[in-house]
Amino acid sequence: MSLFWRIFALNAVVLGSATALLLWAPVTVSVPVVLTEAVILVGGLAVMLVANAALLRLGLAPLDRVTKLMTTVDLLRPGQRLPASGGGEIAKLIRTFNAMLERLERERAASSARVLLAQEAERRRIAQELHDEVGQSMTAILLGLKRAADDAPAPVRKQLHEVQEITRESLDEVRRLVRRLRPGVLDDLGLVSALTSLTQDFATHTGLRISRRFDADLPALEPETELVLYRVAQESLTNAARHADAERVAVALRRTDDSVVLAVTDDGCGIKAPREGAGIRGMRERALLIGGSLEITPAPRAGTQVQLTAPVSGKQP
Numbered sequence: 001m002s003l004f005w006r007i008f009a010l011n012a013v014v015l016g017s018a019t020a021l022l023l024w025a026p027v028t029v030s031v032p033v034v035l036t037e038a039v040i041l042v043g044g045l046a047v048m049l050v051a052n053a054a055l056l057r058l059g060l061a062p063l064d065r066v067t068k069l070m071t072t073v074d075l076l077r078p079g080q081r082l083p084a085s086g087g088g089e090i091a092k093l094i095r096t097f098n099a100m101l102e103r104l105e106r107e108r109a110a111s112s113a114r115v116l117l118a119q120e121a122e123r124r125r126i127a128q129e130l131h132d133e134v135g136q137s138m139t140a141i142l143l144g145l146k147r148a149a150d151d152a153p154a155p156v157r158k159q160l161h162e163v164q165e166i167t168r169e170s171l172d173e174v175r176r177l178v179r180r181l182r183p184g185v186l187d188d189l190g191l192v193s194a195l196t197s198l199t200q201d202f203a204t205h206t207g208l209r210i211s212r213r214f215d216a217d218l219p220a221l222e223p224e225t226e227l228v229l230y231r232v233a234q235e236s237l238t239n240a241a242r243h244a245d246a247e248r249v250a251v252a253l254r255r256t257d258d259s260v261v262l263a264v265t266d267d268g269c270g271i272k273a274p275r276e277g278a279g280i281r282g283m284r285e286r287a288l289l290i291g292g293s294l295e296i297t298p299a300p301r302a303g304t305q306v307q308l309t310a311p312v313s314g315k316q317p
Contacts, residue, residue, distance in 0.1 A: 010055040076284040112285040127181035236264035244268025266303040
């Protein structure tokens with residue numbers, strides 16, 4: 001039934017009921033109208049308006065559901081759909097809206113994939129330049145300082161050693177940045193070794209006490225899946241160190257029937273802001289890139305748990 005005929009039928013029910021009451025009810029209207037008759041007429045009008053409003057609310061409820069979903073839908077949480085049945089205009093509208101959501105989710109996933117791949121390519125390029133240009137230049141400076149210190153008198157030698165130590169610390173910082181931009185251990189030794197190196201590095205530089213628990217029978221994963229799992233763990237550890245005021249963090253990687261689950265749990269203050277920031281939304285976009293799902297929930301005791309479920313195939317459906 002079309003929307004026009006649906007509204008017409010609802011109004012016809014109300015008006016027909018009112019007409020039937022006028023025909024068969026033992027009520028007459030005098031001229032001029034007396035007070036009791038006026039009260040009865042006004043009461044009947046009020047009943048008609050209330051009944052009409054209730055029936056219209058019931059008949060147009062599907063439109064309210066569509067409006068509510070329009071205002072709350074999030075393309076980073078795919079799969080939000082409304083049930084549609086029948087062949088009326090409202091059912092057609094719901095089916096069209098669901099089809100539009102599917103198209104927008106596909107387009108959002110494709111655009112996010114292009115952006116994230118471009119980001120990783122830029123990270124790789126910057127890391128390579130830091131390693132090849134800045135790293136090698138600083139290494140040459142260290143060698144020059146060593147030769148100069150060997151030939152310099154004692155007072156100057158001490159100053160050169162101090163400059164040499166500062167340069168060595170700067171070189172170590174550049175190497176750490178290179179590892180964070182593009183973890184070479186991920187390409188060379190795999191995900192478990194990369195996560196182990198990442199947690200050790202965070203524990204050293206932030207003071208967090210990080211525990212690890214990795215299943216021994218983890219399946220082989222696509223490179224894109226390993227990279228997404230690594231980036232989500234990296235962002236989760238960064239959030240725990242910067243925002244959660246945490247002291248302990250547990251990083252777990254386990255296998256389920258057809259997926260791999262990464263869980264990062266801290267004992268901090270938890271997420272208090274109702275609106276997610278760019279870091280969390282970036283993690284959701286990465287999860288969509290591999291067809292996975294990201295859940296951020298309160299930890300069982302205190303703090304926050306970030307859980308990423310990634311399909312073993314590593315391919316987005």
